[in-house]
Amino acid sequence: MTETLGSTGEFGLIAAVTKSLPQGEDVLVGPGDDAAVLAVPDGRMVITTDLLVEGRHFRQDWSSAYDVGRKAVAQNLADIVAMGARPTALVVGFGAPADLPTAWALELNQGLADEAELLGASIVGGDTVQSDKIVVSVTAFGSLDGRRPVLRSGARPGDEVAVVGRLGWAEAGFTVLNRGFRSPRSVVEAHRRPQPPYAEGPRAAIAGASSMCDVSDGLVADLGHIAVASEVVIDIRSAALAVAEPLQAVAAATGADALAFVLSGGDDHALVGTFEPADVPEGWTVIGSVAEGNEERPPGTVTVDGQPYTSTTGHAHFRN
Amino acid sequence: MTETLGSTGEFGLIAAVTKSLPQGEDVLVGPGDDAAVLAVPDGRMVITTDLLVEGRHFRQDWSSAYDVGRKAVAQNLADIVAMGARPTALVVGFGAPADLPTAWALELNQGLADEAELLGASIVGGDTVQSDKIVVSVTAFGSLDGRRPVLRSGARPGDEVAVVGRLGWAEAGFTVLNRGFRSPRSVVEAHRRPQPPYAEGPRAAIAGASSMCDVSDGLVADLGHIAVASEVVIDIRSAALAVAEPLQAVAAATGADALAFVLSGGDDHALVGTFEPADVPEGWTVIGSVAEGNEERPPGTVTVDGQPYTSTTGHAHFRN
CATH class of the missing domain: 3.90.650.10 (PurM-like C-terminal domain)
Incomplete structure (x- = not known):
């Protein structure tokens, strides 16, 4: 029988997902508490957010879960670098139906992690909920390293x-x-x-x-x-x-x-x-x-x- | 005829929503660019995110749009204060069907803004997309003001x-x-x-x-x-x-x-x-x-x- 989010459960999924997420040295508190804490030595934080909805931004028959993860992170990190900033971290919200195979969620997570890894950005937290259609929200953070933002x-x-x-x-x-x-x-x-x-x-x-x-x-x-x-x-x-x-x-x-x-x-x-x-x-x-x-x-x-x-x-x- | 998101359009909605959002003095770049820039004088940023999905976290016949906005912000700011931190800012992702009355989205926004205002937190950015069910993602930020986080x-x-x-x-x-x-x-x-x-x-x-x-x-x-x-x-x-x-x-x-x-x-x-x-x-x-x-x-x-x-x-x- 294929394992689904319904059988894995919210906490099982969170445990499986967070153990594979490397944390950079600027992550003071990573996933697992009420909130994450990120070092911001520049004293300014660049912030952007995007919402991807199944059927609007991706289709399961056109894109693999891994691709959806890569794309969700890429479109956010592009906003960060477009300010002239260096991506440092992300948080991810994930909504999906209970009958979604757990493997899909884990592949999505691998895609998110691999795209973030390209730039050394850490996934520091998230939220997992039930939803009829798959929804992925990504909020990304960046550092200007002393530069002014390019507006x-x-x-x-x-x-x-x-x-x-x-x-x-x-x-x-x-x-x-x-x-x-x-x-x-x-x-x-x-x-x-x-x-x-x-x-x-x-x-x-x-x-x-x-x-x-x-x-x-x-x-x-x-x-x-x-x-x-x-x-x-x-x-x-x-x-x-x-x-x-x-x-x-x-x-x-x-x-x-x-x-x-x-x-x-x-x-x-x-x-x-x-x-x-x-x-x-x-x-x-x-x-x-x-x-x-x-x-x-x-x-x-x-x-x-x-x-x-x-x-x-x-x-x-x-x-x- | 009732105005809907379909007739208002994405950019019309964003313009209507952002003009009513007061920005605190720690907001260096507010809504309207690729990303926002927030001052983080403490050098550490507390971050949490939540996803609310219609039919799971709220029902339109049980809660007004205004209430959904208050609740979406409240549950995030509660995570921030639970770290011992002071909420400073939020970003919001909003997905909704094209036939949703524009008034609903504006009332949601008022609820988001009023709950944030209770604590002097600014809504510094967001994303607006089309989706069959209403989805609200909130990512909130807080400052520890020199204290250690309470884990x-x-x-x-x-x-x-x-x-x-x-x-x-x-x-x-x-x-x-x-x-x-x-x-x-x-x-x-x-x-x-x-x-x-x-x-x-x-x-x-x-x-x-x-x-x-x-x-x-x-x-x-x-x-x-x-x-x-x-x-x-x-x-x-x-x-x-x-x-x-x-x-x-x-x-x-x-x-x-x-x-x-x-x-x-x-x-x-x-x-x-x-x-x-x-x-x-x-x-x-x-x-x-x-x-x-x-x-x-x-x-x-x-x-x-x-x-x-x-x-x-x-x-x-x-x-x-």
Whole structure:
């Protein structure tokens, strides 16, 4: 008989999960008490939270439990590094039905732990409850190590816009999965398990990034958040955007627009930032520029090749 | 037509919610960026997280949105004060169906904000997603203000066990609601909106509590956590436990055992701790004592009047 959460029980699951979680030296009190205690030598804590719901953010027939765990942590740690911070710790809430195989929960946990381990971040606590659909909430913490945070509001006219990491791969993967296909494998894998360019966040902060965010809603949408917060206009040069071969293949096979994957696809968690021209870090690609707004293009506007761009994909919850 | 989350949209909801959230002076970056930044002058951060799921932790026909918000924050802040810490901030994840009236989400938010406001804690960030059932995840933070954390593992033989706050009221309220009644009003209100004795947590820490936790699983179960972590045995004297009149009324009307509400009922978030006899703070009630384990009563055992106690209610997820 398959062991389920109903037979393992809440405390059995917690015991199995916490024993496999390594704790870094900044963890003063780890899992098992009313709360955890984390050392914060910088005197400032960077905090972000995300909720993943089965059927909305993942499907059990598309992603393994391990992949869901990797992705849940990745999307949070991408937010931490997008502030220029170094991820240090996480807490996890987990809701699932009683008939879920215990192995699923343990594989999820392994995925959470392995993604956190990439950056030496510790899982310091959590909560486990019963729920009809699987729900995973992750709250992640980071240290600025003495630096100022890189906000969305710091872009200045004359800055260049630069990006690092993949754009559109996860969206292309979602497109093929949604049509019942499993290839190209590279984009399907990108949907299942994002690979944010973690190290580039702190690196961009040290290089002097004036603003930064991770690309989770889509490039145009996320640059829109920067343009609004910074009260500037941003123009993207589409010729500067590489459209990788697998994206072109998916576009050709599905009748989609390959450039739309790049401009509107979220969930790869690339990093996009603005820099004075001399400050753009090596390895980042300059894809546009920041200017002052005017009557024709008011502050907050994002254009592509000087023209308004209407997103056809991209993420906005509650509107399906 | 009633406005719903579908018509308000994710960004509309976030804008409406964040504008009503006061930010304390330790909030360096509040809602609206990739992550929040919180000042942590103590150099240590106390962290706890909880997930509330509709149909498991609350029912829309039993509790108002406002009550759900108060309760979600209260159960987290109770964990923070149970470490002897002062709550400083929270982040909130919110999942809901697109047809949920926007007013429900705004009332929930008001409940979250009002409970946080009781302690001067700021809601510094969050996430909003679509989900079939309503899900609320809260992660709360606290400061030890230079004190050591009060753990579950510090109880010592010879300590007295003392409690402050209500026991069994929420469970009695759950019992009457579960049978279709709405009175006694006092216990129904206690189920809807716990009133943890917040100030007593830091006060107990200053008084020298050797161990402490909040009562969320039930008094016997939570003292069991202390007994296991501290490798001691704990005996509760039932005569020391006040069984309030409304609990007796519910027991008489439903054929339940009033003392069982007090011994096994969770969700009032009373605080229970252990102290050297001279250290028990004024206002706390001594209800038992800590001793060394022996062959007959191994470490980790909790007894009531010297006898084993089998919980009939109490909380254990995945076993219904």
